[in-house]
Amino acid sequence: MSSDAVNPAAVAQLPASGVPILDARSVTMQFGGLRAVNDVSLQVHTGEIVGLIGPNGAGKTTFFNCLTGLYKPTSGSVQFVGDQLPPKPRLAVRAGMARTFQNIRLFHNMTAIENVMVGMYVRTQTNALDAVFRLPRHRREERESLERARELLAFVGLTGSGDQLSRNLPYGDQRRLEIARALATEPKLLLLDEPTAGMNPQETRQAEELIFKIRDLGLAVLVIEHDMRFIFNLCDRVVCLVRGEVLVEGPPAVVQNDPRVIEAYIGMPADSSSDDSGQTPSVGGDDNA
Numbered sequence: 001m002s003s004d005a006v007n008p009a010a011v012a013q014l015p016a017s018g019v020p021i022l023d024a025r026s027v028t029m030q031f032g033g034l035r036a037v038n039d040v041s042l043q044v045h046t047g048e049i050v051g052l053i054g055p056n057g058a059g060k061t062t063f064f065n066c067l068t069g070l071y072k073p074t075s076g077s078v079q080f081v082g083d084q085l086p087p088k089p090r091l092a093v094r095a096g097m098a099r100t101f102q103n104i105r106l107f108h109n110m111t112a113i114e115n116v117m118v119g120m121y122v123r124t125q126t127n128a129l130d131a132v133f134r135l136p137r138h139r140r141e142e143r144e145s146l147e148r149a150r151e152l153l154a155f156v157g158l159t160g161s162g163d164q165l166s167r168n169l170p171y172g173d174q175r176r177l178e179i180a181r182a183l184a185t186e187p188k189l190l191l192l193d194e195p196t197a198g199m200n201p202q203e204t205r206q207a208e209e210l211i212f213k214i215r216d217l218g219l220a221v222l223v224i225e226h227d228m229r230f231i232f233n234l235c236d237r238v239v240c241l242v243r244g245e246v247l248v249e250g251p252p253a254v255v256q257n258d259p260r261v262i263e264a265y266i267g268m269p270a271d272s273s274s275d276d277s278g279q280t281p282s283v284g285g286d287d288n289a
């Protein structure tokens with residue numbers, strides 16, 4: 001399986017290095033009396049893998065939702081490839097942002113390959129009428145989509161699973177399938193929300209290799225994860241959020257050894273955040289994405 005499986009030409013019009021592909025400034029998201037994200041700024045560059053860590057309830061997923069158009073931030077701005085991002089998930093995908101979800105969101109009654117093709121339809125020009133009357137253009141696009149979907153499945157390590165219903169795939173494979181579907185939209189930035197949650201150590205290592213391969217295609221990657229070994233090995237830069245605010249940002253070696261980060265995970269009073277799960281930091285929690 002080579003990185004040729006994904007057409008590098010699909011990674012179109014990357015900005016010059018040094019210019020951030022994602023530029024989030026002072027993003028705040030308020031839910032009633034709760035400021036889930038408070039004045040968070042973050043830049044991500046092409047070819048960079050940035051980690052977002054922090055205890056359950058820190059605001060990581062909410063921040064992702066602000067970046068990807070699911071939420072309109074209460075204040076602040078999100079620029080993507082130099083443009084202000086419209087607060088609509090579909091437009092964010094079209095602009096070149098793709099994400100996976102903390103709680104896997106696949107079409108469970110569709111096959112793996114059909115799930116990937118759904119991601120592709122964001123890019124193809126086929127409209128509903130074409131599909132109904134099966135115009136030649138639609139048939140040709142469908143053939144090409146099928147071929148590319150197979151390549152993407154191979155790229156994420158799911159060769160041979162294409163015809164299985166996604167709900168029948170092992171959990172780790174479902175997470176990889178979600179990544180394949182995200183890649184099918186030809187993103188410039190991939191956002192992964194707890195991609196290794198529920199994976200065994202071997203699957204986690206494979207996920208790490210996969211994310212490096214994705215970065216090597218010329219994408220930027222922003223990844224939320226609780227598995228510290230995974231994050232510090234994978235990322236060029238790590239941002240730690242606590243109670244909606246950036247606590248520390250820096251290279252893994254710096255963040256890893258910052259006593260405030262350790263304290264944020266183990267020293268937080270049980271009743272001081274929304275983390276009512278009582279789980280250890282290696283286990284993801286809530287259900288808002």
Ligand SMILES: Nc1ncnc2c1ncn2[C@@H]1O[C@H](COP(=O)(O)OP(=O)(O)O)[C@@H](O)[C@H]1O
Pocket residue numbers: 031034036054055056057058059060061062063273274285286288
């Ligand atoms: N849609 C929402 N409405 C109200 N509160 C929310 C919503 N989404 C998240 N929250 C709250 O915002 C805080 C941050 O949650 P979240 O972003 O899911 O944290 P994390 O992903 O870091 O675990 C939590 O207190 C959570 O309960």
Ligand SMILES: [Mg+2]
Pocket residue numbers: 060061062102286
């Ligand atoms: Mg979350």
